[in-house]
Amino acid sequence: MGLISDEYVRLLGAWPSPFVLxxxxxxxxxxxxxxxxxxxxxxxxxxxxxxxxxxxxxxILIHGNKPIxxxxxxxxxxxETWLSGPPILPSDxxxxxxxxxxxxxxxxHCFTSINGVAVAKDEEERKAAIAKLEMCMALLEETxxxxxxxxxxxxxxxxxxxxxxFGSMLGPLKVLEKFTGVKFIHPETTPGLFHWVDRFYSHxxxxxxxxxxxxxVEFARLKKHTTSSLDT
Amino acid sequence: MAxxxxxxxxxxxxxxxxxxxxxxxxxxxxxxxxxxxxDYLVTKSPLLLQLNPIYKKVPVFVHKGKVLLESxxxxxxIDQTWTRNPILPQDPYGKAMARFWAKFVDEQVTLIGFRSxxxxxxxxxxxxxxxxxxxxxxxxxxxxxxxxxETIGFLDMVVGSMIPFCLVRGWEGMGIDMIPNExxxxxxxxxxxxKEIEIVRECIPNREKNIEHMxxxxxxxxxxxxxx
Numbered sequence: 001m002g003l004i005s006d007e008y009v010r011l012l013g014a015w016p017s018p019f020v021l022x023x024x025x026x027x028x029x030x031x032x033x034x035x036x037x038x039x040x041x042x043x044x045x046x047x048x049x050x051x052x053x054x055x056x057x058x059x060i061l062i063h064g065n066k067p068i069x070x071x072x073x074x075x076x077x078x079x080e081t082w083l084s085g086p087p088i089l090p091s092d093x094x095x096x097x098x099x100x101x102x103x104x105x106x107x108x109h110c111f112t113s114i115n116g117v118a119v120a121k122d123e124e125e126r127k128a129a130i131a132k133l134e135m136c137m138a139l140l141e142e143t144x145x146x147x148x149x150x151x152x153x154x155x156x157x158x159x160x161x162x163x164x165x166f167g168s169m170l171g172p173l174k175v176l177e178k179f180t181g182v183k184f185i186h187p188e189t190t191p192g193l194f195h196w197v198d199r200f201y202s203h204x205x206x207x208x209x210x211x212x213x214x215x216x217v218e219f220a221r222l223k224k225h226t227t228s229s230l231d232t
Numbered sequence: 233m234a235x236x237x238x239x240x241x242x243x244x245x246x247x248x249x250x251x252x253x254x255x256x257x258x259x260x261x262x263x264x265x266x267x268x269x270x271d272y273l274v275t276k277s278p279l280l281l282q283l284n285p286i287y288k289k290v291p292v293f294v295h296k297g298k299v300l301l302e303s304x305x306x307x308x309x310i311d312q313t314w315t316r317n318p319i320l321p322q323d324p325y326g327k328a329m330a331r332f333w334a335k336f337v338d339e340q341v342t343l344i345g346f347r348s349x350x351x352x353x354x355x356x357x358x359x360x361x362x363x364x365x366x367x368x369x370x371x372x373x374x375x376x377x378x379x380x381x382e383t384i385g386f387l388d389m390v391v392g393s394m395i396p397f398c399l400v401r402g403w404e405g406m407g408i409d410m411i412p413n414e415x416x417x418x419x420x421x422x423x424x425x426x427k428e429i430e431i432v433r434e435c436i437p438n439r440e441k442n443i444e445h446m447x448x449x450x451x452x453x454x455x456x457x458x459x460x
Contacts, residue, residue: 054336054368068328070335080324093312094298097305104302105286139286 006064009034012047013059015211016219018111018168019071020059025164026078028205030085072103075164089161102143102154103165110136114172117180118224130182140166141190148192152199159203167200174213175220240265243280243292247445249393250303251291252435256389257307259431261314304334307386319385333372333379334390341365345410346399350450351457359408366395366411366419374418377425388426396423397436402446 011027011034013020027034042048042058051060051067061068061077068077079088089096113136116129147154147162154162173184187194200206242258242265244251258265270280270290283292283299293300295313300306311319320327345362352358369391373379379387395411403410413420426432437445 054340063325066325068325069332073328073331076331077324077328080327093309094295094300096312097300097302097309100305100308101300101302104305 008064010037010062011035011059012037012039012042012045012051012062014039014042016171016216017058018172021168021171021209021211022071022164023059023061023074023078024209025159025168025205026075026088028209029088029159030078030082032078032082032085071168072100072107072165075161079161086158087160088155088164090155098147099154099161102140102162105136106140106162106165106169110140110166110169111172114169114176117176118220126180130180133176133184137184137190137193141193144192144196148196153196159200159205163196163200167206170197170200171211171213171216172220175216178213178217179220239296241268241294242266243268243270243277243283243290243294245270245290247398247437247442248290249398250289252397252437253303253389253393254291254293254306254310256393256431256435257310257319259434260317260319260384261310262316263310263314304331304338304390307389311386317383319380319389321380321385330379330385330387333369333387336365336368337391337394341369342394342399346402347453350406350453355408359410362410363415366416369395370416370419373422378422384426384429384432388422392423392426392432393435396426398442398446401437401439401442402450405443405447406450 009027009032011020011023013023013036015038024036037047039045039048039058043056048058048060049056051062052058052069055069057069059069059071059074061074063077063081068074075088089099110133113129113133117126117133120126120129143162144154148156151157153159154166159167177183184190185193185197201210240258240263242251242254244254244267246269255267268277268279270277276288280290280292281288283294284301287301289301291301291303291306293306293309295309300309308320320330341362344358344365349355349358349362378384379391384392400410411419427436
């Protein structure tokens, strides 16, 4: 292995992971050239173990020889390091905290609810998890209205931290919609989000890296047979 | 509520490491603030429920009428708003590392070191698992005066409020010596060092009361796991 330049960027990831997707969108937004390395089996990967011995998880961004772990940390790192692209987080400290809060909420509540539906042991559990997820969507619809202020994205005229955090969950959400028959994002109950979805998918930083839904559905089906969760 | 120049209100709890660390930051930066204490094991005040209807948790931080939740976010907001005595590193990598370890302490260490440990039937195994995690912190502090470098910073406040002044009390109450000096010399050295700092000392809950409080939480966790 030759000398790695301080500027060289590598991303260890896995195509189905919404967390990896976040980091790819961020890098695309800032037009950062990077080498993408697909880690199919992160728990047994030497690189993953080497760069993230604590969690043994992807995504891991390696800038030069510095590893940065955890998707939201990576998105913030990208935002704070490559300053010439559009800002991902707002500059105002309060607005920054609000944007970060919603991504924390998305990870702690939405994503766990999505998982909750997927691993529910019986109909009662499933119903409860679905209800929780619907509540999350209602809250996010409110947040969208407040943050977008009539413009196209949570971030305003361009995608920002919340768009990236939530948009990366659309894949798992759509998979869940296929499996349950429930529409979580609906033109009547969540009109803002409903229209935002298409805008997000068409964004130039998102389109090239958004995984194909059918492939995700197939991946989820396979995973359900081997394990019982939709986690990364 | 008194009128203060900065118009800062913190709703916290004397035993909560999450609100204690916010107080450390405010004191370090010399920011005057109003404080309202929640005895959250007993009841939640109407003010808390009004300001934090989603989570109903402390700390709740209010600055000029704007409400903020989540201690890590509040700390960073404070750092960006009152810039003297910065608590986060300037460089993005330093920030990323601080954020990573802060989450590690608040999530992994409290889970494995406390919430799971309390329910564990094999306490020695649980202790070993927790010590393995804490070893990462031992490595991080080795060769440094503080996690923040020459002066205390974000990570010192997070680790400090959570480990020596919160979890250790729980471990003491349970008769566990989780971080013995022979195994964690650097961490223990750092603990003595931060106790020397006045603003940190002002944010350490009373030891006996805290042990009693943590044992109440232990009782709750055990009771909940039996009914689950």
